[in-house]
Amino acid sequence: MALNYTKKTLNHFLKPKNIGEIKNADAYAEIGNMVCGDQLNFSIKVEKGKIKDVKFLSFGCASNIATASIMTEKVKGMSLEEAKNYDWNKIVSDLGGLPQQKVHCSIMAVQGLKKVIDSYEDKKGNKEDHKGKAKKKVVKKKK
């Protein structure tokens, strides 16, 4: 069955952008698994509510790699809110189209991105909660 990947998809597969893992990243997330044939690991660095850096590792097919590559390229510098709602259709159109049975790759990429942002926000939220509790304690002490 011919896949007829676009030139753009092949370029992103052969020379993917943002591969690797950020050292001391603010958050990590993993999506998919080896059994279903696709796995993406994301790591992000956040600064002032924006994605300063994002990298990925892939156990996946050409389109899995290409979709993660082009998405990470596009969301760098975006606000977390904007990135969290990144539309997978955008990935497909940016690549000039994907074979129908490969469209799920773009969905997995945005889900992975959302997961890593959620993980970041959870961590941050916990920290804030922690800070909040600490403050309360301080207040108590003052009493």
Add this chain to the structure above:
Amino acid sequence: MQVYLDNAATTKMDKVVADIMQTYFIDKYANPSSIHQKGEEVYNDVEKAKDKVAKILNAKAQDLIFTGSASEANNFIIKGVVRANKDKGNHIIVSEIEHPCVLGPAKELVKEGFKVTYAPVDKKGRIKMSELKDMISEDTVLVSIMTANNEIGTIQNIKKIAKLVKKSGAYFHTDAVQAVPYLELDVKDLGVDFLTLSAHKFHGPKGVGMAYIDRSVKINPLISGGEQNYSLRAGTLDVAGIVGFSKALELAYKNREKKIEKIRELRDYFLEQVKKNIKDVHLNGHEKFRLENNLNLRFNGIEGEAILMDLFNQGICVSTGSACSAKNLRTSYVLQALKINSDYLNSNVRFSLSKNTTKAELDYTVKKLKETVARLRSFSPIK
């Protein structure tokens, strides 16, 4: 460099075969069923072509039914025999690693009230004989087990299986599509009642399959409404196809030993080089009972489809059983039948050689494969 290592999918037609077929498009175009001189001339050519095939199979020419594909031949045999022999029973056995064109008709027969049992294979793809033996009952009409598997290249002991099946009174069919020229196809010696071949797997034309059938066994046609093929397969004979099939088979079995020895040497050299240059590579299937042209390799930590696409970009054509390459996104049921760890199901690539494969092509492939695997592993999350 262009390298074609997907010969289990199809092969390049031999020039000689293509040239002979040409004759029947423009010059000898008559219908072999016509009784005039032009028809008779073509009829005689078809008969000669069939005789050559019959000789190689140690069969009679009237036992050979030419079809539009091996898929059609398998459908014809399985549905035809089971439907025509309802009085014998309602049970059929097929192996779990059969080609979809055997599994498909078996599934269809279930809807008609027949029972299907799937004979399991071991970790290397060989039929578990004792389990097969236990499956056969008085109700078993037909057992269908392929001679050699298209994905992993594992060869079955057809002679032994046929003997076991025949002893029970059931009929035995083998899909031998991948076996040419790697195995002798003497139907008497093998002890099979039915056997399937496909011309495009041995440098013949696409669109020509063949069913060897023991004519003493009842069988219903799949396509009726004409007296061609002894009324067992209606339709004007594909003269060019049958002549092409015959020539290709004849060439395949000419100097067979020498040819397969060369392919085996190249295949073993390739495997040795791959193992020398790439870590964590595993062979799927059997080391010994294996088609000389087949290598199915697992590259841990990366996806088969990605390897395929990367190699494709370098001019190398291979195949993969990974889910990502399939339209239905399911992993290969053949690899699943081997019960290999499910983490490894998507990391496999099939390399299939032919008589046209050269050492230079394999050296180039090893070099590119090494780069590809290193590149993909460099950003894999699986360590």
